[in-house]
Amino acid sequence: MLFGGIITTKTFCKRTLSAMVRYLGQQEAINIDKDLFNQYKFSVDQLMELAGFSCASAIAKVYPVEKYGQKPILVCCGPGNNGGDGLVCARHLSLFGYKLKVFYPQRTDKQLYHNLVHQAVSSDVVMINREPTLDEVNNEFGLIVDALFGFSFKPPVRPDFKNIMEVLKCVSVPIASIDVPSGWNVEKGMPSEGGISPELLISLTAPKQCAQFFLGKYHYLGGRFVPPKLEQKYKLSLPKYHGTECCVLLK
Amino acid sequence: MLFGGIITTKTFCKRTLSAMVRYLGQQEAINIDKDLFNQYKFSVDQLMELAGFSCASAIAKVYPVEKYGQKPILVCCGPGNNGGDGLVCARHLSLFGYKLKVFYPQRTDKQLYHNLVHQAVSSDVVMINREPTLDEVNNEFGLIVDALFGFSFKPPVRPDFKNIMEVLKCVSVPIASIDVPSGWNVEKGMPSEGGISPELLISLTAPKQCAQFFLGKYHYLGGRFVPPKLEQKYKLSLPKYHGTECCVLLK
Numbered sequence: 198m199l200f201g202g203i204i205t206t207k208t209f210c211k212r213t214l215s216a217m218v219r220y221l222g223q224q225e226a227i228n229i230d231k232d233l234f235n236q237y238k239f240s241v242d243q244l245m246e247l248a249g250f251s252c253a254s255a256i257a258k259v260y261p262v263e264k265y266g267q268k269p270i271l272v273c274c275g276p277g278n279n280g281g282d283g284l285v286c287a288r289h290l291s292l293f294g295y296k297l298k299v300f301y302p303q304r305t306d307k308q309l310y311h312n313l314v315h316q317a318v319s320s321d322v323v324m325i326n327r328e329p330t331l332d333e334v335n336n337e338f339g340l341i342v343d344a345l346f347g348f349s350f351k352p353p354v355r356p357d358f359k360n361i362m363e364v365l366k367c368v369s370v371p372i373a374s375i376d377v378p379s380g381w382n383v384e385k386g387m388p389s390e391g392g393i394s395p396e397l398l399i400s401l402t403a404p405k406q407c408a409q410f411f412l413g414k415y416h417y418l419g420g421r422f423v424p425p426k427l428e429q430k431y432k433l434s435l436p437k438y439h440g441t442e443c444c445v446l447l448k
Numbered sequence: 449m450l451f452g453g454i455i456t457t458k459t460f461c462k463r464t465l466s467a468m469v470r471y472l473g474q475q476e477a478i479n480i481d482k483d484l485f486n487q488y489k490f491s492v493d494q495l496m497e498l499a500g501f502s503c504a505s506a507i508a509k510v511y512p513v514e515k516y517g518q519k520p521i522l523v524c525c526g527p528g529n530n531g532g533d534g535l536v537c538a539r540h541l542s543l544f545g546y547k548l549k550v551f552y553p554q555r556t557d558k559q560l561y562h563n564l565v566h567q568a569v570s571s572d573v574v575m576i577n578r579e580p581t582l583d584e585v586n587n588e589f590g591l592i593v594d595a596l597f598g599f600s601f602k603p604p605v606r607p608d609f610k611n612i613m614e615v616l617k618c619v620s621v622p623i624a625s626i627d628v629p630s631g632w633n634v635e636k637g638m639p640s641e642g643g644i645s646p647e648l649l650i651s652l653t654a655p656k657q658c659a660q661f662f663l664g665k666y667h668y669l670g671g672r673f674v675p676p677k678l679e680q681k682y683k684l685s686l687p688k689y690h691g692t693e694c695c696v697l698l699k
Contacts, residue, residue: 237570238563242493250498254692292672293692312489319488319675421543424570441505441544 217434218418218447220406223383226348229402229431237424241309244422245278248401249285251419251443252342253293255399256286256373258444259415260340262294268339269296271329273361275345275379276303282375282401283344284313288320290342297322298338300329303357331364341365341372343395345379348405352388354380362393371396377405386410399444403433416448468685469669469698471657474634477599480653480682488675492560495673496529499652500536502670502694503593504544506650507537507624509695510666511591513545519590520547522580523573524612526596526630527554533626533652534595535564539571541593548573549589551580554608582615592616592623594646596630599656603639605631613644622647628656637661650695654684667699 221229233239256270272287274280280301291297299322304310318324334341343365345358354362362380365372372378374395381387384406387394396413401420408416418436421443428435438445472480484490507521523538525531531552542548550573555561569575585592594616596609605613613631616623623629625646632638635657638645647664652671659667669687672694679686689696 238566240491240493240560240563242491243497246494246497247501250501250694257692309491312491315489316675319677321676424567425572426570441508443501 217436218404219432219434220404220409221348221431222406223348225431226383226402226405229427230348232427232430233402233422237427239422241278241281244420245281245285245309245313247422247443248282248420250289251401251421252282252286252373252375252399253289254442255415255417255419255444256290256340256342256397257293257295259373259397259417260371265339266295269298269323269337270340270342271334271338272297272299272342273345273365273379274299274301275347275358276305277347277349279344279347279375279377279379280305281310281313282347283342284310284317286342286344286375287322288313288317291317291320291322298325299323300325300361302328302361328360329364331367334364335369338370341368341370343372343374343379343393347376348383350377350379350381350383352380352382365393366391373397373399375399376401377407378411381407381410383407400447403431403435404447411448415446417444418447419444468687469655470683470685471655471660472599472682473657474599476682477634477653477656480678481599483678483681484653484673488678490673492529492532495671496532496536496560496564498673498694499671500533501540502652502672503533503537503624503626503650504540505693506666506668506670506695507541507591507593507648508544508546510624510648510668511622516590517546520549520574520588521591521593522585522589523548523550523593524596524616524630525550525552526598526609527556528598528600530595530598530626530628530630531556532561532564533598534593535561535568537593537595537626538573539564539568542568542571542573549576550574551576551612553579553612579611580615582618585615586620589621592619592621594623594625594630594644598627599634601628601630601632601634603631603633616644617642624648624650626650627652628658629662632658632661634658651698654682654686655698662699666697668695669698670695 274283
């Protein structure tokens with residue numbers, strides 16, 4: 198009876214949890230982003246700062262600096278906002294005490310992005326210009342942050358990023374993906390020809406549909422900035438963040 | 449001998465702590481602020497978001513929502529950046545689960561400030577237009593956040609703010625001051641004719657000299673965004689933030 202009781206409670210908890218989190222389609226994610234900027238009047242600077250900080254926090258919780266601080270972290274940044282989140286995340290991780298290297302092959306020619314690079318470098322983040330090989334990544338780094346492509350990604354991967362994507366598919370060090378595992382279909386998950394397998398996924402604002410196919414160990418939600426009316430409009434049913442935390446463990 | 453040993457250790461700890469934190473003069477605080485924007489290329493949006501979030505975190509640690517969440521918090525915002533920090537702080541406190549009311553009598557006519565008000569209101573913060581009386585503050589609110597004047601304040605208090613300052617001097621509910629207790633001389637502390645007595649002071653970036661005369665219960669430092677080179681240039685010797693925390697208890 199006791200055992201039966203536990204099962205019932207577990208089943209209930211599982212149902213409650215799965216009922217709580219809603220997974221967004223690509224167009225919905227794009228619409229929410231537009232609403233945040235146009236209707237709720239947030240600036241990219243503000244939300245990127247909060248998003249990047251929440252990613253750094255989730256990473257530091259899963260990979261504590263005392264254990265993972267010896268080897269540098271490699272942050273791979275793409276040309277869009279996902280890459281910007283990666284630059285902010287790299288700066289905060291550096292301030293948390295990690296060693297940081299950033300590979301940012303196709304730099305966005307906007308003032309905000311120039312500033313984000315400058316701020317990162319000023320906080321001891323090292324920008325690397327040469328694409329690292331698989332051996333270099335496996336030997337030199339303790340963790341990879343994948344900030345290449347986000348919720349607006351549509352295949353195929355551009356030629357400039359094919360090599361680094363191949364490296365990330367084969368690495369033995371853990372990968373932490375920001376918002377969407379890069380190269381995955383935002384709704385359908387890993388492409389049929391294979392893709393990267395992050396150990397940690399940090400969904401931002403709300404998880405995208407691809408997160409349902411995430412098989413890694415840790416799934417966090419970050420970006421604690423969603424106005425209640427926006428949450429209601431899109432029926433997000435976000436989980437409760439604890440205390441002053443800026444990220445919450447979903448799995 | 450043992451007792452003597454303890455005393456020695458305590459004295460050493462006190463010396464170490466006081467040696468760690470440097471208190472800034474007004475001009476130094478202004479120069480550091482300029483460096484953050486001009487040399488380190490931060491935007492006001494970015495730093496205000498991090499500063500306001502760290503204030504909200506410190507407040508939530510000292511006045512937990514479970515105990516202080518019943519009565520609303522009154523945030524008094526001034527016309528400058530200190531008021532902007534207050535608006536950001538109010539929004540995050542609201543997302544933490546508190547009820548928020550903001551008194552912002554002299555609104556800054558800049559897009560960022562219009563947006564900050566809009567964002568706060570969208571996150572269930574209530575803007576109040578009428579100046580609350582002493583009785584109203586004492587009866588209605590559980591906590592006051594003082595975001596009237598910051599490190600660039602020079603006396604006298606402008607006529608528009610005299611009434612609210614008098615109210616804050618006499619309230620029986622606790623006050624949390626952002627960066628500088630409003631009305632205090634940034635270097636010399638409480639003016640000779642008397643001033644407000646916050647229970648919590650949240651210094652931002654680094655404490656100002658007036659914080660040495662702070663007699664309240666809790667002194668936090670927030671604004672974990674100082675680049676190491678800036679810290680070295682001004683010999684700030686900042687205390688170590690723990691883990692992913694964005695504020696640290698000094699006292």
